[in-house]
Amino acid sequence: MSSDSLLLLITLVVIAAAMLRHRDRKSEVDCIPEIEVAVRKAAELNRPAYFIPGSRDIDNIQTISALSMLKVVARYCAEYDVELIIPVSKSMVMERAREVCNAAYEEAGFSDRWSSSQVSYTTDDPLGFVAHVDGMIARAKPAVCFMFGFFAGESLLLAESSYNVAEVTIAGTAVPSQIPFFVASCDTTLIGEEFFAASAMLSGNQEDIAMLQGLDAGKQLAIGIILAVVVLSYLTLIFKPEMYESFLTIVDNLLHGGGR
Amino acid sequence: MKRNLAQVVLSTVALLIVLSAFLPDTDGGFSGIVKSADSYFPIWFSIIAVFAFVLGASSLIGSHVRKIKDRETDWQYSVVTVLSFAIVLIVxxxxxxxxSGLEGDVSDPASVLGRIFSSVLSPLHATLFSLLAFYMASAAFRSFRIRSLETTVLLVSASIIIIGRLPFASKLFSFLPDALQWLRPDKLSLWMLLVPNTAGQRAVLITVSLGVIAVALKYILGMSRDMFGGQK
Structure with a gap:
């Protein structure tokens, strides 16, 4: 087993152990209030809410997390009687989104407020999808737009169209290159792992909170490794400067299998 | 029972994919079987996705035909959609x-479909994508309005990057003494891109990777059954 595979294995074991250890522990996690506030605003204005679960298929982990967020948003929309519209660009996501919303409306006790036609599929083509959604947003003038999941070049096109008509825009993505666009255009942006954490926090399930503990354990491991390498490299530079290059080569081999 | 079966399939497939990352690249034995299974899973997904497309297409046509029949608002757009769909599908x-035949390449540029793609779809794509330039300017303008410490930092750093990227940036502030040459916008912008920006991007990448691992483990370990249409 190469050293980079070993590091991946250690990370997997640490996160899994932390998740299993905390799965039964009771803990309180505050919900993110902006989402409920935004849906309430839509109810006050009597305008619909839009939820866009990214532009990738169901095999993308961000789409799965976006659908977890959708369940929470759908529950709020059911409670506050806000029309929820979900345009999707993948047919498998369409089917899953319908199931998620159906379950959320039933759980809220307002299944009569839900119709599967509220989830609409247009095209797999990202730009065709953007054109369709931008047109829908311009005509329907929603009060709130949620954009969660994987977005590529379409992020700014969707975010700016939403900003122009919606009272509140909330986005979340784990694509580093698209984060600045959402930060610039949206009222609230969930950055990187915040997006995964938020979907777990909002669900309120103990298992999802255990996932957060696993995520924290992984971050502690990463911080520990970074700090150890930095301290060791400085110590080597101060006390054994002739070994500094060899030390860097060893670290590079350990972390990247020498393949960088 | 159905959910348990689905969980077993999910965990088995996911563990095989994870396992393939740790096994050596060999053709035979257990390692070879796992590696070949790993290469087949994406193909299986594509096959399922093709069937799912029929669902999507029927939903699309169904909703637009209903709109036309009920003469809903903007039903004329639905006529365009249905007609375009039918023409492209037949062509x-x-x-x-x-x-023609099974050997014929559907994406052949000389075919009618190829010409529709290059004469209609490509220009429409380009038109839509060109909007990004204007959206970027308006989003940047809003972001740079000084409202808090964060937006001030954003404005200052963006100004340095913009000035530093100018063709004559190296000439600006060239009067500075050698000890202060690092203050030149071209050097400062390069430093900002290579050091704080790279550090931030890597921090996001590391935490996103950990988040992906945590979410994946949640489903592999059977700690959440949201995937199968309900709570545990």
Whole structure:
């Protein structure tokens, strides 16, 4: 087993152990209030809410997390009687989104407020999808737009169209290159792992909170490794400067299998 | 029972994919079986996705035909959608203008479908994508309005990057003494891109990777059954 595979294995074991250890522990996690506030605003204005679960298929982990967020948003929309519209660009996501919303409306006790036609599929083509959604947003003038999941070049096109008509825009993505666009255009942006954490926090399930503990354990491991390498490299530079290059080569081999 | 079966399939497939990352690249034995299984899973997903497309297409046509029948608001757009769908589908299936039969390439540029793609779809894509330039300017303008410490930092750093990227940036502030040459906008912008920006991007990448691992483990370990249409 190469050293980079070993590091991946250690990370997997640490996160899994932390998740299993905390799965039964009771803990309180505050919900993110902006989402409920935004849906309430839509109810006050009597305008619909839009939820866009990214532009990738169901095999993308961000789409799965976006659908977890959708369940929470759908529950709020059911409670506050806000029309929820979900345009999707993948047919498998369409089917899953319908199931998620159906379950959320039933759980809220307002299944009569839900119709599967509220989830609409247009095209797999990202730009065709953007054109369709931008047109829908311009005509329907929603009060709130949620954009969660994987977005590529379409992020700014969707975010700016939403900003122009919606009272509140909330986005979340784990694509580093698209984060600045959402930060610039949206009222609230969930950055990187915040997006995964938020979907777990909002669900309120103990298992999802255990996932957060696993995520924290992984971050502690990463911080520990970074700090150890930095301290060791400085110590080597101060006390054994002739070994500094060899030390860097060893670290590079350990972390990247020498393949960088 | 159905959910348990689904969980077993999910965990088995996911563990095989994870396992393939740790096994050596060999053709035979257990490692070879796992590696070949790993290469087949994406193909299986594509096959399932093709069937799912029928669902999507029927939903699309169904909703637009309903709109036309009920004469809902903007039903004329639905006519355009249904007509475009039918024309492209017929042209594509018949492989008009290109080699016919199973061997015929549906994406042949000389075919009618290829010409529709290059003469209609490509210009429309380009038109839509060109909007990004204007959206970027308006989003940047809003972001740079000084409202808090964060937006001030954003404005200052963006100004340095913009000035530093100018063709004559190296000439600006060239009067500075050697000890202060690092203050030149071209050097400062390069430093900002290579040091704080790279550090931030890597921090996001590391935490996103950990988040992906945590979410994946949640489903592999069977700690959440949201995937199968309900709570545990």
């Amino acid at each position: 594509g299936l018949a492989k008009l203008g290109g080699a």
